[in-house]
Amino acid sequence: MKLPHVDYEAPQTVSEAIELLAEYQDDANVLAGGQSLIPLLALRLAHPAVLIDINGVGELSGVSATDGWVAIGAMTREYVAEASETIADAVPLLAAALPLIGHEAIRSRGTIGGSLAHADPAAELPAVARALDAELVVRGPSGERVVPAAEWFEGYLATSRSPDELLVEVRFPAAGRGTGTSFQEVARRHGDFAIVGLAASLTLADGAISDARLAFAGLSDVPVRAVDAEDLLAGEAPSAELFDEAARRATDDLDPPADLHGSSDYRKKVAAALVRRGLRAAADNADERQ
Numbered sequence: 001m002k003l004p005h006v007d008y009e010a011p012q013t014v015s016e017a018i019e020l021l022a023e024y025q026d027d028a029n030v031l032a033g034g035q036s037l038i039p040l041l042a043l044r045l046a047h048p049a050v051l052i053d054i055n056g057v058g059e060l061s062g063v064s065a066t067d068g069w070v071a072i073g074a075m076t077r078e079y080v081a082e083a084s085e086t087i088a089d090a091v092p093l094l095a096a097a098l099p100l101i102g103h104e105a106i107r108s109r110g111t112i113g114g115s116l117a118h119a120d121p122a123a124e125l126p127a128v129a130r131a132l133d134a135e136l137v138v139r140g141p142s143g144e145r146v147v148p149a150a151e152w153f154e155g156y157l158a159t160s161r162s163p164d165e166l167l168v169e170v171r172f173p174a175a176g177r178g179t180g181t182s183f184q185e186v187a188r189r190h191g192d193f194a195i196v197g198l199a200a201s202l203t204l205a206d207g208a209i210s211d212a213r214l215a216f217a218g219l220s221d222v223p224v225r226a227v228d229a230e231d232l233l234a235g236e237a238p239s240a241e242l243f244d245e246a247a248r249r250a251t252d253d254l255d256p257p258a259d260l261h262g263s264s265d266y267r268k269k270v271a272a273a274l275v276r277r278g279l280r281a282a283a284d285n286a287d288e289r290q
């Protein structure tokens with residue numbers, strides 16, 4: 001399908017991009033990797049008057065580690081993040097999720113910031129950001145603000161970013177000693193969006209769980225943290241019985257949407273299986289990182 005007519009701007013700096021966003025506001029869409037936006041344009045599901053293409057803004061790409069955090073520029077391509085040793089060492093949950101996004105061709109254009117700004121509830125990176133309490137850094141005409149992941153995702157493809165703000169960076173806390181992680185998902189075919197996905201992280205200290213994090217993709221219009229299950233796990237020694245109970249608590253109150261890919265009940269059963277599987281894998285990895 002051909003794209004509709006749309007004006008085009010190609011800023012070379014963050015300041016220029018913000019000036020353009022301030023001028024066009026809701027009439028503009030930022031163009032990053034285009035892997036979600038271009039199909040939306042072609043299907044006439046997005047109708048911007050102007051595209052602000054940030055592919056030429058070099059300062060938005062890169063991965064750096066400081067003070068227990070890993071900062072990733074919004075325009076960092078998914079395949080670049082996938083190959084980053086810094087991310088593999090310090091944010092293993094993100095490293096595990098990245099190869100599950102679409103196919104190599106998608107990841108060679110798609111960006112970390114694009115995935116989080118698009119906020120598809122079935123996508124991997126929003127669930128990772130929620131599980132790890134990532135911070136999203138946005139810049140607009142009145143300066144910079146840091147948004148916790150818990151306040152970023154507001155609904156289906158909706159975030160708390162204002163129309164005149166650019167997502168410039170995402171920060172993930174580095175995993176400490178004894179932290180094991182796992183990203184689990186069920187999709188119809190390799191490379192498809194997950195029917196259900198789970199980001200899991202466990203920290204073990206002296207044989208007990210000192211920190212547990214579980215966030216689902218595909219069960220609501222935003223990524224969902226399983227807080228009751230996390231509370232149950234904290235302070236306990238890992239065991240099959242504990243993980244069974246955590247799976248029950250994580251899914252009992254869920255009412256996931258039904259669609260062509262699965263009923264609500266099917267999604268709940270898959271979610272429970274992923275919790276058991278994810279916790280087992282995270283506990284094994286945690287032992288290795290002691």
Ligand SMILES: Cc1cc2nc3c(=O)[nH]c(=O)nc-3n(C[C@H](O)[C@H](O)[C@H](O)COP(=O)(O)OP(=O)(O)OC[C@H]3O[C@@H](n4cnc5c(N)ncnc54)[C@H](O)[C@@H]3O)c2cc1C
Pocket residue numbers: 029030031032033034035036037038039074075100101102103106109110111112113114115117118120122123124125161165166167168191192193194
């Ligand atoms: C066939 C196919 C399969 C896919 N499978 C998966 C999958 O399994 N899992 C998955 O997670 N994703 C999947 N994707 C989507 C892919 O990961 C996209 O790359 C990603 O969702 C969007 O990133 P992008 O850089 O392409 O953003 P774009 O498409 O350029 O932009 C997406 C949205 O974010 C906004 N935006 C982008 N960057 C910024 C910024 N810095 N500041 C403010 N707003 C911004 C845009 O305006 C737009 O609204 C798939 C895509 C395709 C085509």
